[in-house]
Amino acid sequence: MTTLGYLSEIFRLFYPERCAACGCALPEGAVFLCPRCRWDMPLTGYAREHDNPVARKFWGLLPVREACAMMFFVRSSPYRSMIHDFKYRGQWRTCSYLGGMLGVELRDGGLYADVDTVVPVPLHGRRRFVRGYNQAEYLAEGIAGALHAEVDGRSVVRSTYNRSQTAAQARDERWENVRGIFSVRRPERLAGRHVLLVDDVLTTGATLVACGEAILRAVPDCRISIAALAVSAYELFGGRGKGGL
Known part of the structure; x- marks a missing residue:
């Protein structure tokens, strides 16, 4: 040695x-x-199911091709702490690793093979400056590598600064908190494409719906799918059989 x-x-x-x-x-x-x-790891297996509980959350809210999350986000779980660490405590390398895992799940599931562009849900510039990075971008890079797609982190922007969704406790507050905060500044880059919207944790779905609506208003001929690293088990099952957020 x-x-x-x-x-x-x-x-x-x-x-x-x-x-x-x-x-x-x-x-x-x-x-x-x-x-x-x-x-x-509390994996969902939803990347292989077209009609899964995550996809059903968006029925009547946003026309999506596919939607899934890789794992359940549950209370009193070490994985909950892991997500908080990369979201708020600078552990972006963990996020990059998990993005690769999520990408493999999507690739092997076969439902996301025709994704053209991976779009991370954007942070407002002020929040990105404070945090130093957007964790959704690291997830998107891992996914794009597995799906042989491109990452587009510039066409969609969070044009309005809003308080964190974790601070908006009531369901109605979460939806109102993200209303009209996203815009598309490069619609030609998404036109006619299958766009995969990526975020870290899915709770009510308000943020992803608001972002997806903004894209479809600007680019009505694109197709949208959704992938999250984790989904709140409490939101998905109402406390039945899984721990809460």
Whole structure:
């Protein structure tokens, strides 16, 4: 072993990489998630189902080709903490890794094979400046790589600054909070394309509906599908059989 290799082993001994979900030291060969958390991840399997509970959330709200989320977002779960870490605490590398996982799910499911463009739900410039990045963009890059599609993070913008959806607790407040906040500045880039809208967590669906409506107003001939990393089990099942948000 080289000197550099010895130093690397010593560093790992005192500062081991830790699982993004449970925080335990990662065994050799594991990346971001320990084998137990990778195995126990509450996957939905919805990427393989055309008519799934996530898709049904958008019935009568937004005409979508397909819609799914990779995993359930549940209370008192290490995966909930993992999502909060990449959303609010700068762990964007975890988000990039999970985007790759989501992309493989979509590719293997076969329902998203004709996606042309992946559009991350945009942040307002002020919030992006404070946070330093848009986590949806990292998800979009991972998905686009698996689907051999392009990422377009410029055509759709959040033109109005609004408070965080987590601060709008009531359902009606969440819908009102995102009304008219998105616009399309490069409609020609989306014309005639199958657009996959991507966000991190799906709760009421208000943000994705508002973004999708803005796109369809500007580009009525495009087709829209939706993919989220996680979906609130409470919103999906009303507390039946799954933990709450």
